[in-house]
Amino acid sequence: MELAVSTLGLTKRFGSRVALSDLDLEVPVGSIFGYLGPNGAGKTTTIKLLAGLYRPTSGRxxxxxxxxxTDRDGVQARIGYLPGDFTGYLDQTGRQFIGLLGALRGGADWDHVGSLARRLDLDLDRRMGTLSHGNRQKVGIVQALMGRPELLILDEPTQGLDPLMQREFLALLREVRDEGRTVLLSSHVLSEVEAVADTVGILDDGRLLATRTMTELHADAVRRMDLTFEDRVPAEALRAAAGVRCVEVTGPTAQITVTGSLADLFRVAAPYGVVDATTHQTDLADVFLGFYDERSGVSDAQHLHESAVGPAAKSSRLG
Known part of the structure; x- marks a missing residue:
């Protein structure tokens, strides 16, 4: 498997604080890799190391x-990078800014730049200091994409974009992948990662907890479903079914939390006369809560709730 990104024991310390610890990460060529974790997990530190903006304390x-x-300039010539705090030069127009960066890279393809600007509904002739946050972010997206880089490294790329522009941006990422190029996407918006990512890396407290394909994540997801019975709810039998983690009973209905396959649950429930079954949609926020709860213990799951998802979990956002 050809890799666009490979790290071995990558570590970054700032004084006594360890921002990233022994990261072993692999991102295949021609894929979209979602990089996710709570605030302060080390995502931006990783991205700056990969872009050559930080030097590692140790590792490679x-x-x-x-x-x-050892070849920072060579790497930077082949990647497109959008930082999470992009502002550009506020006294320049978008066109001037793009032209400046293009000159540093051997010239801008203005036909391609114009096509990107039209798709993002961006006026390149307005001074960046007069643009809204969302429109400045569009300039950042254009500068990252304009050279058709082999690897896009994007830190919170859709900040400030409205839903229509978010959708267009995700379409652009799919096109990059379809052309055989690679995307590393760090995002707070779980729904957008779920929509485009092939693989997801789960980071917390500077350590990579796991790398999973989206298929694997959903297979391990914690699901919620309601089963309504003709007569009484066989609560104890349901609790004994494989994968069932919680059963709450309200009248003839059982609200069930289950991990993995539902086959054993349905096998146990069927003899008791199931008259209705409702499965609640599982999104990536549910997947992450289940992942942390099962693999990291209750305290870490609570940490994820409080510092990352919290009240925003229902809107599919991860801090």
């Missing part, structure tokens, strides 16, 4: 076959 990062520490 290889991007597109080159060691970032």
């Amino acid at each position: 990062a290889v991007v597109l076959g080159s060691d970032v520490a």
Whole structure:
């Protein structure tokens, strides 16, 4: 498998604080890799190491076959990078800013730049200091995409974009992947990661907890469903079914939380006369809560609730 990104023991410390610890990460060429975790997990630190903006304390990062520490210029010439705090030069127009960056990279393809600007409904001739946050973010997206880079490294790329522009941006990412190029996407918006990612890396407290395909994540998801029975609810039998983690009973209906396959649950429930079954949609927020709860213990799941998802979980956002 050809890799766009490969790290081995990648570690970054700031004084006594460990921002990233022994990261072993692999991102295949031609894929969209979602990089997710709570605030302060180390996502932005990783991205800056891969983009050559930080030097590692120890370990190694290889991007597109080159060691970032020894060939930073070569790596930066082949990637498109959008930082999470992008502002550009506020006294320049978008066109001037793009032209400046294009000159540093050997010239801008203005036909391609114009096509990107039209798709994002961006006026390149307005001074960036007069643009809304969302429109400045569009300039950042255009500068990252304009050179058709082999690897896109994007930190919170849809900040400030309205839903229509978010959808267009995700379409652009799919096109990048379909052309055989690669995307590393760090995002707070779980729904957008779910919509485009092939693989997801789960980071917390500077450590990579796991890498999963989206199919694997959903297979391990914690699901919620309601089963309504003709007569009484066989609560104890349901609790004994494989994967069932919680059963709450209201009248003839059982509200059930289950992980993995539903086959054993339905096998147990069927003899008791199920008259209705409702499965509640599982989104990526549910997947993450289940992942942390099962693999990291209750305290870490609570940490995820409080510092990352919290009240925003229902809107599919991760901090």
